Amino acid sequence: MSETVHLGLAESELERLGGLWTAREIAQQPAMLRETQDLLMRRRAEIEAFLTPLVAQPNLRVILTGAGTSAFAGECLAPVLSRRLGRRVEAIATTDLVCAPHLYFEADTPTLLVSFGRSGNSPESVAAIELADRLVKSPSHLVITCNADGALARYGKGPRGFTVQLPEATHDRSFAMTSSFSCMTYAALAVFSGIASMESRIDGIARATEAVIAQYAAVMKAAADAGYQRVVYLGSAIFKGLAREAGLKLLELTNGDLVTMFDSPLGFRHGPKTIVNDRTLIVVFFSNNAYTRSYDGDLLEELRRDNDAARVIAVTAQDGVGLPERDEVRVPGLAVAEDVDLLFAYIVAPQILAFFESLRRGLTPDNPNTSGTVNRVVQGVRIHELS
Structure with a gap:
């Protein structure tokens, strides 16, 4: 068997x-x-x-x-x-x-x-x-x-x-x-x-999530193997919260070894963009809303012109955003879906990347922090009496 x-x-x-x-x-x-x-x-x-x-x-x-x-x-x-x-x-x-x-x-x-x-x-x-x-x-x-x-x-x-x-x-x-x-x-x-x-809506959401896991696990492993030193997640509107979660997964599973940050595509220009160097991976979550997506695309074009980052990956439900196919995580079947339906298929690629980044460092993803300074359920919090 x-x-x-x-x-x-x-x-x-x-x-x-x-x-x-x-x-x-x-x-x-x-x-x-x-x-x-x-x-x-x-x-x-x-x-x-x-x-x-x-x-x-x-x-x-x-x-x-x-x-x-x-x-x-x-x-x-x-x-x-x-x-x-x-x-x-x-x-x-x-x-x-x-x-x-x-x-x-x-x-x-x-x-x-x-x-x-x-x-x-x-x-x-x-x-x-x-x-x-x-x-x-x-x-x-x-x-x-x-x-x-x-x-x-x-x-x-x-x-x-x-x-x-x-x-x-x-x-x-x-x-x-x-x-x-x-x-x-x-x-x-x-x-x-x-x-x-x-x-x-649930079937389309679940099918798209299945497809990303099946089609992009090897792609995310290869990205981990490339040895980036910094990873930036960017998303507009609701995807800014998702970018924050994606960054946290990398911090947790690499035990803080990989520098990560999150922002919105518009906010990224206002100082945080200084993090970019030739060992930086940038991941942009693309909106399905045409107006919002125009700002995602503007930043993508700017990053390509700058040519400072080691690699830029777009996570998108559209047919393509102008990057080489190797640099696009394409989510099938949700091209006309609301942005909120994309959250579930979009997050699995960062989760998989974090998993393989953990393994590449010789850590155990199920418990990467062996020192016990952080825990699965937070410890050491004292709740003070409110007078």
Whole structure:
């Protein structure tokens, strides 16, 4: 019997390299996205019963929150959901809410706190909910988590809360969040966009994600083998949050050995562009919106004229953006999709690059930080009493 293969490597080899869980969790994302949609459809009536009266409030404020990768899910979604709901939707990390609650919470504004959490056990996650309950007169809580036994899941079952429990397999066992990020992001998109309406979109999203994993794993391995010293991720609008998440994956899986940064294509010119040298890889996430894409293309042309970077790669759902085929990650089947549908197929290429960068350095992707100075679930955080 042949062995199961993930990202081009057999499971026995991945286990020897200490990267089985990371590779498996990257590869399982298309299946987990479909399973998440199925789960949401089964719970559709109760989810809508909770959310519909809240969203009907014209002065409702929605805060998307989490720490690290969980916070970046909110950054990717906030502009889209705000426009879709016609409500004030903001992405504010728990790490900001907890240290300065007086700057963020508004006592007289009805607030729905949407808490993302893989484990749901980060101290800031629980503290943010407790502070909202204390400082907001009309708080409600939607918890989206991968761990049924986590503290967040329990808090979401209170009288003013609701917990969306994602498939158990999304509770990533690897150090770095991959399928947990994509499925929490998808779940929030679906519950606020209309779960039933996503039935016509999930197949295209999952198929495109499958195609990128199948077609570009070897391309990302070759990029890792090239030995770049700096990697920059750039994205406009919602893709700026995705660029931030992509950069974090490289930092985490290379144990901080690879210098990374993120920005928007327009913002990159205002100082950050000085990072570019002949050992720099730049990855640009292209928008499907023609107007936004014009700015992505302008920066791409500028980078080509400068000719300072070692390589520029475009991640795009369009037929091509003018780069050689080797420098384009082409996402099939989503050329007319909304930008938010591209998040899931776009993130897998950076995840795969980070995985192979980790292996190239002789690290174990499932636990790259052997010193224990950072952990899968953050440790050492002291929550101070608010007087």
